[in-house]
Amino acid sequence: MEKTLATSHTKRSSPSPSTAVNAHPAGFNRRTKQRLSDATASVRESNAEDEDEEEGVEEKIEALQTIVPGGTALEVDALFEETASYILALQCQINAIKVLTSFLERCEKDDDMKFGG
Numbered sequence: 826m827e828k829t830l831a832t833s834h835t836k837r838s839s840p841s842p843s844t845a846v847n848a849h850p851a852g853f854n855r856r857t858k859q860r861l862s863d864a865t866a867s868v869r870e871s872n873a874e875d876e877d878e879e880e881g882v883e884e885k886i887e888a889l890q891t892i893v894p895g896g897t898a899l900e901v902d903a904l905f906e907e908t909a910s911y912i913l914a915l916q917c918q919i920n921a922i923k924v925l926t927s928f929l930e931r932c933e934k935d936d937d938m939k940f941g942g
Contacts, residue, residue: 886904889904889908890904893907893908893911894911895907896908
């Protein structure tokens with residue numbers, strides 16, 4: 826079996842090393858540098874936004890710690906659990922107040938109902 830060699834009409838021409846260096850137009854380097862600069866600036870902005878967001882989250886956690894009773898002594902996970910329990914307790918208190926208010930309003934309408942005797 827003979828190996829067939831690629832002939833000149835089937836062989837792809839590749840740039841010579843001397844032309845490969847200057848194969849890009851002059852504006853290519855400027856555009857590439859600008860894109861890299863834009864990408865770097867975008868990453869910096871993203872990092873700054875992340876830092877601002879982290880600071881905002883930390884401020885909100887600190888505010889939550891001051892609102893929830895005993896929150897200053899809790900870690901973040903425990904603080905969130907305690908916050909959920911605290912919200913449920915407040916909702917129960919609100920419902921109890923609504924029931925008592927409704928009861929007292931009905932009592933005021935009915936003169937027959939008197940407390941204490």
